[in-house]
Amino acid sequence: xxxxxxxxxxLVRPLFAAALLICSLGTSAAGPDCSRSYTLALHDxxxxxxxxxxxxxxxxxxxELIRRSGCKVTVSLMPRARIWxxxxxxxxxxxxxxxxxxxxxxxxxxxxxxxxxxxxLVRKDSGVRTLADFERNDxxxxxxxxxxRYSETANGLVDRLLEARRVTQAGGLSPLYQTLxxxxxxxxxxxxxxxxxxxxxxxxxxxxxxxxxxPPVLHGLIMSNKALSAAEQAQWKALVDAMxxxxxxRKIFEKYFKADLAAALVNF
Numbered sequence: 001x002x003x004x005x006x007x008x009x010x011l012v013r014p015l016f017a018a019a020l021l022i023c024s025l026g027t028s029a030a031g032p033d034c035s036r037s038y039t040l041a042l043h044d045x046x047x048x049x050x051x052x053x054x055x056x057x058x059x060x061x062x063x064e065l066i067r068r069s070g071c072k073v074t075v076s077l078m079p080r081a082r083i084w085x086x087x088x089x090x091x092x093x094x095x096x097x098x099x100x101x102x103x104x105x106x107x108x109x110x111x112x113x114x115x116x117x118x119x120x121l122v123r124k125d126s127g128v129r130t131l132a133d134f135e136r137n138d139x140x141x142x143x144x145x146x147x148x149r150y151s152e153t154a155n156g157l158v159d160r161l162l163e164a165r166r167v168t169q170a171g172g173l174s175p176l177y178q179t180l181x182x183x184x185x186x187x188x189x190x191x192x193x194x195x196x197x198x199x200x201x202x203x204x205x206x207x208x209x210x211x212x213x214x215p216p217v218l219h220g221l222i223m224s225n226k227a228l229s230a231a232e233q234a235q236w237k238a239l240v241d242a243m244x245x246x247x248x249x250r251k252i253f254e255k256y257f258k259a260d261l262a263a264a265l266v267n268f
Contacts, residue, residue, distance in 0.1 A: 032235045034071035040094040041078040041086070044172050045145075046193035047256045048097050051077055057193070058096040060252045061113065061243075065221070068239050079171045081147035083222075090226025094236075098222035101149055109233040111240035112220035113249050115268045118150045120157075120210040121198075122187040123180065131157065131210060134187055143168045143176040143185040150189055151214035158189070177203060192261065218268065 042049045042058050049056035066073045073094075078086075086092035088107040100110050122128045126140060134140055135157060142161050146169040149155055161167045168185050170176050173194060179185045181203065190198075190209075198204045221240050223233045243249050244266065253262035 032069050032071055032239070033232060034069065037072040037074060038093040039091075040066075040073050040075050040096070041083045041092055042075060042096065043078060043080045043083060045080075045097075046173060046191070046195075046197055048193050049077075057252055057256055060255065061096060061249070064243060064248055064252070065236075065239060068243070069236070080145060081171075084147055087222055087224045088226075090224050093224055093227045095222040097219045099149060099217050099219055107225050109223040109225060109228070109230075109237075110218075110220040111223070111233075111237035112218045112268070113240055113244055114220075114253065114265045115216040115218050116191050116193075116265055117214065117216050118154045118212045119190050120154075120187055120212065121180070121190045121194075121203075121207050122210060123183065124206055124208055125183075126186040128187070128210070131212070134210075135160065138164065138166065140186040141166050141168055141184065143170065143179055143188040145169070145173065145176070146171055148189075151212050151217050153212045153214050154189055173197065181206070192257070192265070216268070 040062055042056075042062065044051045047056055048058045062073075062075060066075075083092065083095045084104075087095060097114075098104075098108070098110060100108070120131060120134065122134060126134070126137075128134045128137070128140070131153070134142070142158065144158055144167060150158065158167065168176075168179060170179070176185070176188045177197065180188055198207070221236065223236060225233075228236070250262055250266045253266055256262075257265065
């Protein structure tokens with residue numbers, strides 16, 4: 001019996017050690033590496049984030065993402081153009097509600113959590129009824145947020161008007177609304193997150209919305225390729241996917257939109 005017991009011990013010990021190793025590997029793969037602190041920047045943009053109230057969809061999303069990660073993440077507020085510069089250099093780990101293009105794919109990874117369409121907001125007295133009307137009239141100026149990209153048709157319009165020197169760029173929405181109301185610009189590109197501001201600023205009475213004929217564009221967590229390895233990005237993406245799968249992302253959006261619109265934004 002002693003021999004049998006010793007033999008059993010010899011068999012069990014390697015199995016037990018293997019089990020411990022597997023558990024250890026499973027634990028490390030379950031979430032991001034929290035051995036260092038991270039940085040995340042928000043940008044002031046309608047319902048996504050308001051610096052005045054320190055609230056918005058991206059604020060709620062970042063709070064939940066950080067909670068689930070268990071990591072220390074320093075959150076700050078920056079202009080969108082500065083965010084992209086720091087993401088590219090590796091000096092910033094994350095930002096939110098970003099869209100991709102071939103250039104950005106070189107320096108950033110993305111974890112998608114919502115999708116939306118873009119619209120051209122134009123002054124009613126501009127005489128514009130279609131996108132073509134706006135482009136044909138060389139007296140009309142378009143306002144955009146510096147470094148923003150949109151859907152394919154919207155980007156094409158922006159690029160052509162930039163060449164024609166018919167674009168005014170600003171750091172955020174507020175100055176664009178002001179210049180629109182002063183008739184210094186006659187149009188600007190907006191998203192569903194900007195709708196409440198149209199009511200608050202009495203802009204809707206003097207403007208109309210023209211939809212760009214493009215499919216919805218994916219938006220997501222932006223991850224710096226220089227700051228995070230592919231494996232690290234996969235771990236953060238898994239957190240975002242889990243938030244979508246368990247309904248947490250939809251719940252956040254339902255705080256700011258009616259249920260049907262929230263569902264349209266997060267189900268893709």
